[in-house]
Amino acid sequence: MGDQLASQSSPTGKPLPSVELVDLKGTTVPFNWPRLQGNELDYIRRSVEHGVTSADGPFSKAVVELLIDEVGCELALLTTSCTAALELSAMLLDLGPDDTVVVPSFAFVTSALAFTRQGAKVLFCDIEPETLALDPAHLSDLMDPSVRAVVPIHYAGVGCDLDGIEQVLADWPEASLIEDNAHGLFGSHRDRPLGSVGRMATLSFHETKNFTCGEGGALILNDQRDVDRAQVLYHKGTNRNAFLHGLVDKYTWQDTGSSFGLSDVLAAYLYAQLEQRESIMARRRHVWDRYRDLLTGQVEDLGVTLPVVPEGRVQAHHMFYVLLDRPDRRNEVLAAMRASGVMGTFHYLPLHLSPHGQTVSRRPTECPVSEDVSGRLLRLPFFTDLSDSEGDRVVAALLEALTATA
Ligand SMILES: Cc1ncc(COP(=O)(O)O)c(C=O)c1O
Structure with a gap:
């Protein structure tokens, strides 16, 4: 058992929450044990002292540049989770009750929930016994004109059969490929970075992932045609991004959307991890x-x-x-x-x-x-x-x- 992290009083005189630093390891080998990898605490301090702690601050920009460079995408939007990034992708596709999204049955709940909460129906697809990722043969049997998106997972960070899936989708141009790449950042499939192949892809920076900031994610946009509208949905349905770039003199409500952005304090944490x-x-x-x-x-x-x-x-x-x-x-x-x-x-x-x-x-x-x-x-x-x-x-x-x- 460890130290007390906070024992002082808050400005209101109430005691601050006391967080006991438990040695997760003790005598066990824990399942996961996220550790500092470099400059996390320094960058978090700098972010807080700098004062721009909401989304789109300097550390967010640095992370986005790094992702664009590594994945080769048009844009990356940092989100509060991979779940939020999947939800943003569902909004961008304007999915509704007549639309179907194919997802693997062997998947995280929100890999499907992000689409059903937008009103779409899902079709559960089986996986291949070797990679445990979406089976293109079953996908081919499931396809019908209502399918608007197919969302494979690169399970365990191993690329799914992207060639096989692209072959099936070649006959269904209305169906977009969205890679749920929560596990596979910096993996590749025949020299194509995972996350660079679909119209969109999502990333997770949850505590359990290779690179973490506690909770976080990103939507990767690979089609230039999605970029402007994605910026509006990401900025709470407003054209704030155009305003920030001096393209309009005020911003207002334009479209659907939500508050998806990751705090720059967490982006600072994440940038320090990605540097390593x-x-x-x-x-x-x-x-x-x-x-x-x-x-x-x-x-x-x-x-x-x-x-x-x-x-x-x-x-x-x-x-x-x-x-x-x-x-x-x-x-x-x-x-x-x-x-x-x-x-x-x-x-x-x-x-x-x-x-x-x-x-x-x-x-x-x-x-x-x-x-x-x-x-x-x-x-x-x-x-x-x-x-x-x-x-x-x-x-x-x-x-x-x-x-x-x-
Ligand atoms: C394949 C997959 N997609 C999405 C998620 C959700 O990620 P997040 O916790 O960042 O929302 C997970 C969570 O582990 C996952 O395994």
Whole structure:
């Protein structure tokens, strides 16, 4: 147990909230452990002292420039979350009750919710057993004239089959590709950066992601034709951006929209992380490769499959998972690992079976691979600063749990 972060009184005389600094690690290997990577605290201080702490301040501009440069997009709009960026994409497409959006069933809730709250229906698509990402063959069966968007996820930071999906979409020009790239910033697919292929893409800077500012996200715009309207929706439905650039002498309500912008204080935090992108990516790669090397040849006879990265895809090393042979074993293995202080976890539950998912789908679909994988997938602790000795401990706990449950 640690120190008290705040013990003084506030200006009103009331005590400030007392935040106990708990050592997340203690004697365990936590599932995630976000750490300072460089200049975060200095930049946060500078942002607060500079006084421009709302959206679109100097640190936001620096992050946007960096993303434009790295992803090669037309514009990046920093948002309060990836969920908010998905919602902004749904607004930009003017989706309504007659429109359908195809999303993988094996997905985060808001990958679908962002579109249904705009009034659209969803169609749940199955995933490929190797990449655990949207299956183009099933997508092809699902397409109909009501489909306005297809939203694949680059699961675990490994590119989905973008070629296969683009091939299907070539016959459906009314359907836009939106990459949910919450996991895959700086990954690539046949030399195309993940997030640069769709009409739009979204990013997450949540605490659990490779680059974080606590909560944050971005909408990546790859089509110049979306830029002006996206700026209006992003700026609460007003032409404030045009005003700030001296293009109009006052700004007013023009369109739908909302308050999507990320505070510059959080952009300062995020910029410090992104500055360290080479070292962060290298260290995550080391953690991933080490898990793979230590487990290869050890786990196959214990009924475990390791993740697959197809040729031509550079992954973003967002997570390391294993697939067990039987779903009834997964929770037992997790419990045994936790008992020895190693905090593994599971992942998405299939959305096509969820109570709300069933009420918002255009029609029922079958997603057997999503159901199967969801029950068998186990994620190992994975974070940038995971040490070799912690990695060894995780592997030992997994092997012991697998042997005990074989
Ligand atoms: C694939 C995917 N999309 C979207 C999200 C939502 O991200 P955020 O928490 O930034 O809204 C997540 C969250 O983990 C996710 O895994």
